[in-house]
């Protein structure tokens with residue numbers, strides 16, 4: 455299992471909603487690049503931001519007032535955005551896909567073009583940038599990510615190591631840890647933390663001899679999504695728990711008078 459590069463702490467019962475309601479000072483112009491699902495866009499829009507998504511595809515969550523550009527995001531990068539959150543395609547970048555290229559079965563130019571697109575997004579003239587991608591060659595060819603997060607740190611019963619490259623944004627703080635099931639070498643399954651046990655209740659092997667698995671994984675660690683025409687896009691959708699954390703935490707960090715490092719709201723006297 456991939457571990458986060460930075461310790462991702464859980465902030466417990468931090469009252470984000472109360473703080474957002476009472477302390478938010480300004481709204482941001484947010485562009486969510488390469489997003490057809492609308493999940494991150496809607497999380498920011500729900501907190502009062504002027505949030506737009508952009509994708510070559512139409513948006514999945516459509517309706518009255520929905521802000522979506524259908525087309526190439528490179529035509530929309532110079533429109534005065536405060537924040538850019540980008541989810542560029544990982545097909546030619548991720549470790550899981552790179553073996554086709556390294557074995558000479560795929561044109562390496564596809565990876566070079568994908569890296570150029572990432573460089574273009576990271577180099578956009580926007581003050582706050584987050585670029586998200588699975589573990590892959592961006593780390594070695596451009597730079598290491600600032601943070602690697604997991605959906606199970608954000609209330610989702612799923613495992614998918616997700617790298618974040620951040621510019622002028624704080625690291626995300628985990629919101630809620632979802633316990634995995636333990637798959638023991640003996641073939642039995644149990645939840646160690648609930649029972650507060652140090653070994654498999656069936657055979658006694660230590661917990662470290664078992665594999666941690668979440669709901670999106672089979673016992674052997676494969677993704678459970680059945681083959682379909684939309685499997686790739688379905689797998690690429692941002693988890694709602696991560697989108698909510700981005701919207702909550704980055705709204706607080708950039709738009710409120712709450713000092714996240716100290717935890718206490720700044721007042722006229724203690725600023």
Ligand SMILES: C[S@@+](CC[C@H](N)C(=O)[O-])C[C@H]1O[C@@H](n2cnc3c(N)ncnc32)[C@H](O)[C@@H]1O
Nearest residue numbers: 488489490491509510526527541543690691692
């Ligand atoms: C990995 S998926 C990201 C999905 C996203 N996490 C979501 O929840 O919708 C990459 C997306 O980038 C889009 N895309 C690729 N090139 C693009 C471009 N030049 N401009 C805008 N969108 C692009 C694709 O259509 C695809 O939907």
